[in-house]
Amino acid sequence: MKPSLPQGTRDFNATTIRKRNYIFNTIKNVFELYGFQPLETPAMENLDTLTGKYGEEGDKLLFKILNNGLERKEKHEQARLDFEKVLEGKNVAGITERALRYDLTIPFARYVAMNYGQLNFPFKRYQVQPVWRADRPQKGRYREFFQCDADVVGSNSLLNEVELINIYTDVFKQLNVDVEIKINNRKILSALAELCGGSERITDITVPIDKLDKIGWDKVKTELADRGLQHLQIELIEQYISIDGDNESKINNIKSLIGEIEIGRQGIRELEFLLSHNQDNANFSIDFTLARGLNYYTGTIIEIKAQNVQMGSIGGGGRYDDLTGLFDVPGLPGVGISFGVDRMYDVMEELKLFPSSLQTSTQVLFFNLGEAESKAAYDLLRQLRNNKVKAEIYHEAAKFDKQFKYAERNNIPYIIIIGSKELEAGSCVIKNIATGKQETIEQAELISFSFE
């Protein structure tokens, strides 16, 4: 049989893993620097933990696990009845009881609900794990991909938002990626909705606005009209999305537009707090067109755009009122952010931001030139490894060429040669492949040789 991979999934080889780990480790280290603690949940959740949490479309994208043991005869009659319900699009415990996690938020909520009494609030967790979605695969969209989330729950303090914004700043600074950190507040959007006839209109306003970047104002206008917004209301929304200038003048303009509405004033106060804590942050900017689709968010919303490259957002998040209500635990407020690691990878690849030093793993290859020679080499190899030098010995006595090629193809910068002559003299030849420089030293000196 000719082996293949399931659609939308990927193998990662060493070169790619090193680059991905560079991103993951940078993010994790910053999370830890800010006092966030790791959490890991299982790949599978009970189906009733997941269904109904991601909307009708989301439910269809869950990867469900077929129950085991269906071949047992005594189960067949019931299984056939149950399967009919599966064909109707229902979940039936007789056929499937579990599914792969679809995101990290619901498993986190489930964890908090299950462990509520043991947790120390505010609870700051981060989680970096794969999720699975049965989306139609396309360029840049996979059926298995990593999410990388940090959340604080059990606190209403805006200091948490300040911290999360600083996490973004620190991570992208360390990775050398220029970004714009865009901020808005759902309360301001709520105020706009109130001005347009009532807070229940917020979805009719935010869904079109969210597409502004992609489809332009004319089409947004048509969609707003289709959703029943009147001419004057659309004019108001146009005024709203046209607010421009630096952060300060944006604040002034929004005040004159929605400052009469109580919830709008709250939103503005919150933005001002974040501004006052980000005065030295040149990448921080208010963007009133930012809406973020999820109605889940209730306060600050954040989105990260990479500069100098065509790419959707590479991170985002926001404040929510109620993490655990769905699991019968009194609603916990919180705020969270997420990094879009696959897109970050593509941006860094395009801008050539991965340090080339990532790709050196083994530093030294000892040539294998016979039994006695390789035994002497092996002793030296062990000494180097005790000094934390990553080193290998070629697996068998072979021609120079072949061993040399192995070093080259594996990016090993140094080779060490102990032939019969060196064996007798107690010496070894060290060659730097890149420079071609070659020197002969005493074997006893090798341990203090610097492989930089």
Add this chain to the structure above:
Amino acid sequence: MKPSLPQGTRDFNATTIRKRNYIFNTIKNVFELYGFQPLETPAMENLDTLTGKYGEEGDKLLFKILNNGLERKEKHEQARLDFEKVLEGKNVAGITERALRYDLTIPFARYVAMNYGQLNFPFKRYQVQPVWRADRPQKGRYREFFQCDADVVGSNSLLNEVELINIYTDVFKQLNVDVEIKINNRKILSALAELCGGSERITDITVPIDKLDKIGWDKVKTELADRGLQHLQIELIEQYISIDGDNESKINNIKSLIGEIEIGRQGIRELEFLLSHNQDNANFSIDFTLARGLNYYTGTIIEIKAQNVQMGSIGGGGRYDDLTGLFDVPGLPGVGISFGVDRMYDVMEELKLFPSSLQTSTQVLFFNLGEAESKAAYDLLRQLRNNKVKAEIYHEAAKFDKQFKYAERNNIPYIIIIGSKELEAGSCVIKNIATGKQETIEQAELISFSFE
């Protein structure tokens, strides 16, 4: 709804993750020190990649993914027919096409077969990822658990075995776990089978011998007889498993028992080679009763036993002739080892071998004592973080007690207090919670304070 976890799966909190990562990172670092390169494969594989590779029992333990889109009406007729086959225990692409990986070896073989032309042989890969098995959950057996494998393929050299044994030695030394590294060779077992009537008897001999530890010789004897072995053959096997003494005398005894058989002589030569490379390794011992169930192995077999604790093997591996034959790529020989991380965790927990320093994450908590005070604290916090000190600020102005408790419950060793007095004086109070020692220093001096 009351949330719960699927049977046999676990959440890992920060305390457990730190301990697990201590094990994982130690292993990965040693793998890299020896020139092994990371590989990651997707959680899902095509079902036909996995079925038939783990025996009939293994096939039943695969977690299969239910296809999406079964609710589409035009598919119903075929789906019902297909489901009848599922009830017969068959895999039908119309119902399920994918399954979660069951181990790391078959995905590795699939990867090597798919990328054969691009790989540089000998190819040394390591892989640390979860696997899933629909086993009945019980103490110490989970449905989701990590495997941790290293393999070299494309080489017959015994130097690879030497390297893998050294990896075991280094990892367990670094983790402070005393182990016995038990070695045998399937060729010696083959020779024994030949002496007992033919090489095809090897399974009838090795399956009972494998249980010797658990059920004792009397029951093994009965099982051998049940499997058709004659009295004289069983006597021979008893002689075989009774071989005792140090490694050298074991070699002498086995020579006199099976040294006449060609394949036995080969196996002995291979053992001698490993012995000669492990003369300084006190934990290395030949164990002729070691059989390792899998017929897959063809040469050296290895198993790791922890000392001073009741526990099954915590690692094992061996040499095989043909990794990729099943995937239509000419059989590649190789040798691999695996670490049993869950059991290692239990051993280290029981012997209290986890360093307590693992559990300090955040080093400093700044108290929050009002808006102006917390702003000053926040500036200092950022300075500390720039110096890589993990630090937090309490999320809101609150009573001393509450903030103190947060520090205690999160194992944060230092608190820093900036109240109105300190704000005015430009000072801060640093308190070490464990010692109770408290001192007041200038805020400007904080950056050079040593939080050890």
